[in-house]
Amino acid sequence: MTVRTAISMVMALAMGASGCRRAEPLPVFGAVPAFVLEDQTQQPVDLGDLRGSVWVATVFSPQCTGPCATVADHMATLAKDVAATPALQGVKLVSFSAGPAGGNAPARWMVLTGAPGAVPGFVRDGSFVLVDRQGRMRATVDGLAADWQERVRYALDRLDEEPVTDVFVPAAVREPSWLAARVKTQLASAAQLAARHDFHFTDRLGASGITFKLQASTDVGRFYTANHYDHGTGVAVADVDGDGRLDLYFANQAGASALYRNLGGGRFEDITERSGTRVSGRACTGVAFADIDNDGDADLYVSCVRAGNLLFQNDGHGTFTDITATAGVGGFGTHSSGVVFFDYDGDGLLDLFVTNVGKYTRDERWDDGLYAAVRDAFAGHLHPDRSETSLLFHNLGHGRFENATQKSGLVHTAWSGEATAIDADGDGRQDLYVPSMQGHDEFWRNAGGGRFERRSREVFPATPWGAMGAQVLDWNGDGRPDLYVTDMHTDMSSDLQPEEDAKKHDPKTFFPPDFLGTDRNHVLGNALFTSTGPLRFVEESDKAGVETGWPWGPSVGDLNADGWPDIFVAAGMNYPFRYRGSDILLNDGGRRFAAAEYILGIEPRRRLVVPWMDLDCDADVKQDLCTGEQEPLLAEDTRTPEQRRKTDPRHGHITAWAARASRSAVIFDLDDDGDLDIVTTNYGDLPQVFISDLSQRGDVHFLKVKLVGRRSNRDGIGAVVAVQANGRTQTLFHDGKTGYLAQGVMPLYVGLGGATQAESIAVTWPSGRRQTVRGPIQSGTVVTVREP
Amino acid sequence: MALLLSSADCGPDLPVPVDVVNVRLVAQDRSWHASYVLATSAGHSVDVPTGREVHVPLGAGVHLALSSPDFISSFTVDDLDLRHFAAPDLPSQVTFFADRVGRHELRGDELCGRPHDARARGWLVIDRPVDYQTWVRKQAREAR
Numbered sequence: 001m002t003v004r005t006a007i008s009m010v011m012a013l014a015m016g017a018s019g020c021r022r023a024e025p026l027p028v029f030g031a032v033p034a035f036v037l038e039d040q041t042q043q044p045v046d047l048g049d050l051r052g053s054v055w056v057a058t059v060f061s062p063q064c065t066g067p068c069a070t071v072a073d074h075m076a077t078l079a080k081d082v083a084a085t086p087a088l089q090g091v092k093l094v095s096f097s098a099g100p101a102g103g104n105a106p107a108r109w110m111v112l113t114g115a116p117g118a119v120p121g122f123v124r125d126g127s128f129v130l131v132d133r134q135g136r137m138r139a140t141v142d143g144l145a146a147d148w149q150e151r152v153r154y155a156l157d158r159l160d161e162e163p164v165t166d167v168f169v170p171a172a173v174r175e176p177s178w179l180a181a182r183v184k185t186q187l188a189s190a191a192q193l194a195a196r197h198d199f200h201f202t203d204r205l206g207a208s209g210i211t212f213k214l215q216a217s218t219d220v221g222r223f224y225t226a227n228h229y230d231h232g233t234g235v236a237v238a239d240v241d242g243d244g245r246l247d248l249y250f251a252n253q254a255g256a257s258a259l260y261r262n263l264g265g266g267r268f269e270d271i272t273e274r275s276g277t278r279v280s281g282r283a284c285t286g287v288a289f290a291d292i293d294n295d296g297d298a299d300l301y302v303s304c305v306r307a308g309n310l311l312f313q314n315d316g317h318g319t320f321t322d323i324t325a326t327a328g329v330g331g332f333g334t335h336s337s338g339v340v341f342f343d344y345d346g347d348g349l350l351d352l353f354v355t356n357v358g359k360y361t362r363d364e365r366w367d368d369g370l371y372a373a374v375r376d377a378f379a380g381h382l383h384p385d386r387s388e389t390s391l392l393f394h395n396l397g398h399g400r401f402e403n404a405t406q407k408s409g410l411v412h413t414a415w416s417g418e419a420t421a422i423d424a425d426g427d428g429r430q431d432l433y434v435p436s437m438q439g440h441d442e443f444w445r446n447a448g449g450g451r452f453e454r455r456s457r458e459v460f461p462a463t464p465w466g467a468m469g470a471q472v473l474d475w476n477g478d479g480r481p482d483l484y485v486t487d488m489h490t491d492m493s494s495d496l497q498p499e500e501d502a503k504k505h506d507p508k509t510f511f512p513p514d515f516l517g518t519d520r521n522h523v524l525g526n527a528l529f530t531s532t533g534p535l536r537f538v539e540e541s542d543k544a545g546v547e548t549g550w551p552w553g554p555s556v557g558d559l560n561a562d563g564w565p566d567i568f569v570a571a572g573m574n575y576p577f578r579y580r581g582s583d584i585l586l587n588d589g590g591r592r593f594a595a596a597e598y599i600l601g602i603e604p605r606r607r608l609v610v611p612w613m614d615l616d617c618d619a620d621v622k623q624d625l626c627t628g629e630q631e632p633l634l635a636e637d638t639r640t641p642e643q644r645r646k647t648d649p650r651h652g653h654i655t656a657w658a659a660r661a662s663r664s665a666v667i668f669d670l671d672d673d674g675d676l677d678i679v680t681t682n683y684g685d686l687p688q689v690f691i692s693d694l695s696q697r698g699d700v701h702f703l704k705v706k707l708v709g710r711r712s713n714r715d716g717i718g719a720v721v722a723v724q725a726n727g728r729t730q731t732l733f734h735d736g737k738t739g740y741l742a743q744g745v746m747p748l749y750v751g752l753g754g755a756t757q758a759e760s761i762a763v764t765w766p767s768g769r770r771q772t773v774r775g776p777i778q779s780g781t782v783v784t785v786r787e788p
Numbered sequence: 789m790a791l792l793l794s795s796a797d798c799g800p801d802l803p804v805p806v807d808v809v810n811v812r813l814v815a816q817d818r819s820w821h822a823s824y825v826l827a828t829s830a831g832h833s834v835d836v837p838t839g840r841e842v843h844v845p846l847g848a849g850v851h852l853a854l855s856s857p858d859f860i861s862s863f864t865v866d867d868l869d870l871r872h873f874a875a876p877d878l879p880s881q882v883t884f885f886a887d888r889v890g891r892h893e894l895r896g897d898e899l900c901g902r903p904h905d906a907r908a909r910g911w912l913v914i915d916r917p918v919d920y921q922t923w924v925r926k927q928a929r930e931a932r
Contacts, residue, residue, distance in 0.1 A: 226860075226900045375876065493899070511862070514880065
């Protein structure tokens with residue numbers, strides 16, 4: 001049945017039934033197609049925002065005349081009716097517009113617009129479409145009819161009479177009492193914040209044209225079980241087609257991956273299909289762009305769980321060929337995760353290290369095609385038979401790799417989802433720091449000759465126990481590579497309370513000692529290892545103020561362009577945990593970091609919860625929401641289990657909602673306006689596209705430094721870049737690491753603070769060559785440094 | 789040593805003082821399931837389930853055999869500073885000396901799982917020996 005036929009049927013029914021005392025339920029004639037748009041306040045709005053509400057849809061346009069204008073007038077009338085009628089309090093009004101509406105619409109009336117082609121076409125000009133709480137079209141009304149008001153009201157009343165879908169939003173998620181207080185405190189602290197903070201981020205997802213959704217696995221998304229699927233997926237950046245703009249690739253879990261071409265101005269187009277990079281039917285995790293064949297374009301590697309990893313070779317124009325088989329980098333059916341391209345043997349070709357987490361799935365598969373997780377996945381480290389050796393692939397050139405894991409001595413078996421390259425001993429060779437999410441982190445020193453030696457405990461006697469992400473940066477400006485490691489799993493050792501989530505955990509509340517499986521010498525949270533010399537580090541996370549709650553991975557960039565690297569930490573947990581947003585840590589001149597996520601508009605999100613799962617309680621009988629165990633998040637609930645069991649089982653349809661939470665992030669100048677923007681992935685959810693207005697607020701001084709290696713790998717991965725400006729030297733370590741589960745190819749962004757020019761740029765290439773570009777180099781310049 | 793159950797009809801004949809108590813504690817379906825193995829005088833052993841309550845007499849050494857067939861469960865009694873865990877194929881034993889009378893909350897969170905400190909709550913009760921004997925007799929009677 002076409003929509004049009006359905007529309008006429010519904011109209012007939014609505015009119016015929018209007019005089020009846022006892023009306024039939026309105027028919028269902030299809031689901032509203034998914035959309036991602038933004039409202040008149042530039043806030044992202046997607047179909048999920050409207051779940052749980054009855055809503056009325058119309059179309060609108062900036063040049064609204066004829067039927068459009070009439071219906072717009074009617075909507076204004078309807079907005080007043082809704083506001084004045086108690087029975088209609090929950091009704092929302094939505095107009096889909098081809099362009100920004102401008103002006104102020106009444107509170108309940110959202111005017112949604114977005115990228116070309118993003119506005120759904122299910123509403124005809126001149127009509128109202130009425131949508132029920134589950135996002136289903138239930139009636140349409142001719143907006144030009146004289147009795148439009150009566151008809152709309154008739155349909156709204158019918159929808160209102162329907163048994164309310166039991167929309168389940170745990171109170172601790174819906175109205176976190178701590179959040180308002182925290183926002184207030186941080187905003188008040190802004191006066192004392194020395195680091196520049198007079199700018200703002202706005203999530204412009206709705207205008208970006210990005211509709212990618214990170215689909216959670218059935219295990220986590222439906223039958224919440226604790227396992228490593230909930231670690232999510234990465235987002236990576238590179239200019240895939242050589243047009244000078246940085247494009248985005250999102251890895252996915254239960255859905256398909258997506259490649260978005262940057263069109264400029266904050267807009268993107270989906271080129272997944274034509275680029276040949278679509279990956280689906282397997283749970284993927286890590287993603288990396290890197291030039292594996294030194295031909296000047298960004299190739300793509302995606303790691304996945306059991307079903308094989310993939311290497312795509314770029315033809316330079318953004319069309320990719322799957323060369324996994326010939327390259328020999330598909331993995332071995334392991335639970336792959338972190339992806340690091342680095343040149344460990346100095347031959348000018350980027351090698352590849354892939355972490356394998358360990359066996360956390362069994363052989364059964366869910367309907368989504370993904371392997372079901374074991375119930376005790378997070379005890380995997382206590383079962384030696386479940387460990388998997390991570391993979392080191394040596395690049396042989398010509399798109400071929402050899403498995404050098406055993407030969408190199410880098411036989412890493414810890415439960416690791418990530419890794420990062422670091423030259424910790426200053427010998428010019430890239431070592432590896434490999435966080436372990438269930439045990440001690442490992443440090444593999446590159447001994448030269450293609451060999452690694454394990455020097456973990458000697459160099460890092462105490463590490464986090466539950467480390468998730470890691471990032472190298474020179475946070476204190478002394479030119480040495482420091483290392484920031486985020487620890488998620490330690491925060492899972494207890495019911496993390498809001499007031500404690502930026503504190504280290506008291507050992508008494510930490511895991512039972514025997515669960516650790518280590519010598520128990522740990523940093524009980526995030527670690528900031530400040531380098532004090534070759535292989536010497538001091539742990540300064542508390543001193544520097546970088547302890548955070550439920551962190552996944554860090555991304556580093558000079559967000560305020562003051563010449564000091566800042567940190568974004570993608571953070572939070574989803575169902576059934578409480579809300580806990582991401583962090584921004586502004587670097588206060590290398591002295592310490594200050595939290596600024598609320599000051600800068602990153603948090604709190606406008607909506608803290610999203611629909612997480614739809615349950616049919618007559619079928620999903622094992623779900624605790626259905627069996628009568630309810631509201632699992634209420635920590636203040638003092639009822640005993642016996643009392644809780646007395647809750648009547650639920651029947652019928654329940655929509656359970658969950659806190660929103662991020663996983664991976666990348667910091668880059670998305671719209672080429674000279675400041676750094678942030679794109680995140682969010683588990684089971686849409687991404688965020690945070691656009692900074694720093695450059696709109698006055699002069700921003702910066703350089704972008706692009707490296708082109710010749711003897712070294714073409715991306716210059718492993719180079720150290722020292723920029724002299726403002727009477728000091730900034731040191732950037734070009735490792736390609738852009739965030740949790742991701743690596744990218746993009747210029748280094750160098751904030752110059754108050755300086756309008758830099759005096760010099762000194763590059764130490766992986767080949768060992770040193771090169772200095774002498775200035776003055778004017779702010780705003782994109783400097784391409786080619787290795788001689 | 790196991791407790792002795794003197795006959796099927798008259799309830800357990802308890803040796804006094806009881807110096808060691810063995811309790812099996814299973815975390816399953818997000819709940820605790822405690823049981824005592826009582827030996828009858830006829831040489832049989834009887835498994836006596838006691839739900840979420842564990843009672844031990846003052847002065848006893850206590851061995852709690854923890855197991856969890858379906859998820860990773862922590863075992864925490866804050867009052868007594870006890871912290872342990874069990875997971876499938878990873879049973880464990882908690883040993884402590886019952887040195888003060890009291891009723892202590894026993895928590896069993898799913899490690900790395902959902903936060904539910906109100907969910908799998910039980911009680912570890914250290915009784916005066918006479919009260920303990922009364923309780924055991926009652927349990928043994930009800931178990932039959």
